[in-house]
Amino acid sequence: MIRISGTRALEIADAVFRRIGNPAGTLAEAISHTVHHGYVEREGIRLDEVLATVLRAPRTFTREDTVEISCHGGRVVTRQVLESLLAAGARLAEPGEFTLRAFLNGRLDLTQAEAVADLIEARTSLAARAAVQQMGGRLSERLRSLREDLLNILAHVEAHIDFPGEDIAPDSRERMLARLGDARDQVEQLQRTASEGRILREGVRVAILGRPNAGKSSLLNLLLGNDRAIVSAIPGTTRDTVEECATVRGLPLVFIDTAGLRETEDPIEAEGIRRSLKAAREADLILHVLDGTQPPTTTADFLGEDLALKPTIRIRSKSDLSTVWEDPFLRDAVAVSATTAEGLETLRSTMDTRLGTQHLSADEWSVTVNARQAAALHRAEDSLTRTIRSLSHEASLDLVALDLRAALGALGEITGQVTTESLLDAIFGQFCLGK
Numbered sequence: 221m222i223r224i225s226g227t228r229a230l231e232i233a234d235a236v237f238r239r240i241g242n243p244a245g246t247l248a249e250a251i252s253h254t255v256h257h258g259y260v261e262r263e264g265i266r267l268d269e270v271l272a273t274v275l276r277a278p279r280t281f282t283r284e285d286t287v288e289i290s291c292h293g294g295r296v297v298t299r300q301v302l303e304s305l306l307a308a309g310a311r312l313a314e315p316g317e318f319t320l321r322a323f324l325n326g327r328l329d330l331t332q333a334e335a336v337a338d339l340i341e342a343r344t345s346l347a348a349r350a351a352v353q354q355m356g357g358r359l360s361e362r363l364r365s366l367r368e369d370l371l372n373i374l375a376h377v378e379a380h381i382d383f384p385g386e387d388i389a390p391d392s393r394e395r396m397l398a399r400l401g402d403a404r405d406q407v408e409q410l411q412r413t414a415s416e417g418r419i420l421r422e423g424v425r426v427a428i429l430g431r432p433n434a435g436k437s438s439l440l441n442l443l444l445g446n447d448r449a450i451v452s453a454i455p456g457t458t459r460d461t462v463e464e465c466a467t468v469r470g471l472p473l474v475f476i477d478t479a480g481l482r483e484t485e486d487p488i489e490a491e492g493i494r495r496s497l498k499a500a501r502e503a504d505l506i507l508h509v510l511d512g513t514q515p516p517t518t519t520a521d522f523l524g525e526d527l528a529l530k531p532t533i534r535i536r537s538k539s540d541l542s543t544v545w546e547d548p549f550l551r552d553a554v555a556v557s558a559t560t561a562e563g564l565e566t567l568r569s570t571m572d573t574r575l576g577t578q579h580l581s582a583d584e585w586s587v588t589v590n591a592r593q594a595a596a597l598h599r600a601e602d603s604l605t606r607t608i609r610s611l612s613h614e615a616s617l618d619l620v621a622l623d624l625r626a627a628l629g630a631l632g633e634i635t636g637q638v639t640t641e642s643l644l645d646a647i648f649g650q651f652c653l654g655k
């Protein structure tokens with residue numbers, strides 16, 4: 221589908237479109253929200269038989285006149301139709317430009333625009349549902365009522381600045397402090413949804429670690445349900461990290477199989493091991509694979525101190541074979557067999573528990589903030605803390621107003637009431653072309 225938006229959209233579409241059955245009829249005189257059957261022609265040559273949808277401002281995504289041409293979809297044909305439109309005076313959209321125009325024309329705020337990108341990039345149905353909710357304006361609503369409340373307080377403070385004779389009465393100061401405290405709690409609560417938001421958008425990173433031949437790649441394949449990684453009886457099979465996404469109960473997980481950990485002289489293997497440890501440090505969860513059929517080795521069976529604090533699940537692999545290594549460390553591990561799939565369900569639910577994701581649903585998650593929004597919330601929280609401090613220490617009201625305005629500014633950045641060109645570039649530049 222090729223979408224043309226802007227004041228000349230209808231005129232440009234008419235330059236290439238011939239209606240079937242009524243060659244003289246133009247899109248420019250068509251009623252809004254109607255579909256028209258015709259040909260796209262260039263210099264008298266028919267390029268494609270299409271449907272053209274006419275959407276007039278302001279009831280469109282961009283709030284501008286819009287024509288959408290549905291072609292047959294082959295690469296060559298679509299490119300020819302596109303080229304004929306460019307020749308007629310259209311230009312290619314920048315990445316995210318349609319959504320940017322929708323934002324600039326007041327059709328969406330920034331959180332909704334970001335939700336459009338989240339929806340397009342959603343990797344699971346849960347992430348998609350959460351994005352649709354946010355597109356509907358859930359976060360915007362929460363922020364709007366928060367801003368209104370703060371604006372109210374600001375007006376009150378400013379009134380006292382304008383009439384310096386009157387001090388704020390103590391009980392009214394108390395009420396203001398209580399409201400500011402509430403607002404700060406709400407800001408803090410929203411900030412806390414950032415980690416859930418990140419999980420939804422980017423997925424949970426789960427690194428599989430252990431000594432060579434422990435059964436890491438077999439475990440990856442078992443979790444994915446396909447033979448993604450090479451498995452062999454030769455220790456040191458996996459040299460590089462292998463990443464693969466999977467959806468477990470609606471949650472996007474990124475599994476990272478790694479090179480087995482051991483002392484080595486081989487520079488390639490050493491680089492692989494360096495990457496294993498890097499993957500482990502960046503992971504949200506480590507699956508530490510222990511092979512009980514072999515005696516323990518210190519290097520790989522006891523992860524170093526820097527990984528000790530990471531959420532880790534110990535797995536006793538090859539549970540279908542008998543173990544030679546008996547210790548409490550191994551007895552507490554989740555027993556899994558890649559051969560018989562024994563223990564797979566236990567491992568999945570243990571992962572859910574460790575990640576705290578067992579009760580997730582899109583509904584609870586309908587408001588989740590992204591990293592940009594969390595950073596702005598953090599600044600708002602700081603400013604609110606300063607406002608509360610100044611007000612309770614009876615500092616000058618100018619100072620109180622200054623901090624409160626800073627908090628409002630930070631909240632305004634989230635929805636886009638306050639923007640800069642570089643902020644808009646950063647957000648919309650990440651969109652794909654044509655969105």
Ligand SMILES: Nc1nc2c(ncn2[C@@H]2O[C@H](COP(=O)(O)OP(=O)(O)OP(=O)(O)O)[C@@H](O)[C@H]2O)c(=O)[nH]1
Nearest residue numbers: 432433434435436437438452456457458480538558
């Ligand atoms: N019986 C049995 N054998 C297994 C199981 N899991 C893995 N193996 C065998 O153990 C050997 C090593 O398996 P891999 O999955 O390649 O081990 P790895 O940890 O990825 O090894 P490297 O990539 O060399 O570090 C292979 O011969 C597998 O067939 C299991 O659950 N049961």
Ligand SMILES: [Mg+2]
Nearest residue numbers: 436437457458
């Ligand atoms: Mg391997």
